[in-house]
Amino acid sequence: MRYLCFIAFAFFICGCNRTEVKPPVEYKGPISEAEKVELFYTENDKVKIKMLADMLYEFQNGDREFPKGIYMEFYKEDGSLESTLKANHAYFFKQENQWRGRGNVEVKNLQKTEQLNTEELFWKPADKKIFTEKFVTIRQQGDVLYGEGLDAKQDLSDYVIRKPTGEIEVKE
Template sequence: MKIKLYLALLLAAGLLFACGDSEKSAEQLKPYEGPMQEAEDLELFYSESATLKVKLITDKLLEYASGNREFPEGMYMEFYDENGVLTSTFKANEAVYYKEENKWRGRGDVQLKNIENKQELDTEELFWKPDEEKMFTDKFVTIKLPDQTVYGTGLDAKQDFSDYTILKPEGVFSVDNNE
């Protein structure tokens, strides 16, 4: 009789602990927030009226339910004009596209080159808002021009890099007094 009572108590205690564990497990379950799609070794082309506008190359792309895209292993982009001529390139060690804000962020050895004007921007982080046609950063920047190199912290620029402002310039600058 004692053995049956002992087994019954042991079984009841086991059921109580099992129920408690399943309640805890249900509380610990969280919605999945990871990527919905993954792609590797990807080349994407965007064209308008059969003219190539943008070429994107990446080793890895993660796309989330929100529409955000992450390029954890870096990305390289080429931009073309209306005649299909390469105008600029963009490279970053990692990048993120925020769909809701329509904003890109490149980080880690970010390089933007304007082929036509022979200008190059180097920084550790750069944001790009295509709708506003502007780029910006609050990080240190180096801009290489054909005849000089300019340094500073912070940048606001047109997306084609035809006009830019370094917020806190540093170093020695050439000034043309003929203007």
């Protein structure tokens, strides 16, 4: 019996001194950072898109975050500047090949002198389309259009406001 009590006491003492091993915490932050970034996307040796950003974070899965905003220029086949896009914050989702701009998003079509403003905008480069579910304002020559939701070409040359609001002047 004494021997049994000694074994129980030894297990109790060993159990109290046990150090707890915690599993390692997985790092989910950026694997690289860059400041004052200037990138060019080209097709057939012609610049199609110029991108400027003050800060770029790149993640393990290929996603990219632009926490200080982004500015992009889109060029036509002849090399002339067609449209611009800027946002206070941007994120590129590599798996979906899709961009999201947030906070004072602005798209300008320089050919038509039109400007889109919204708080959130998505861009699919493969389809050359932009879209949002948020409130939008489009300034045209002399008119301002309002609404919720938008589907458009990336250069804003053709668009549909899903739920337009406000008054529109129709010229006969």
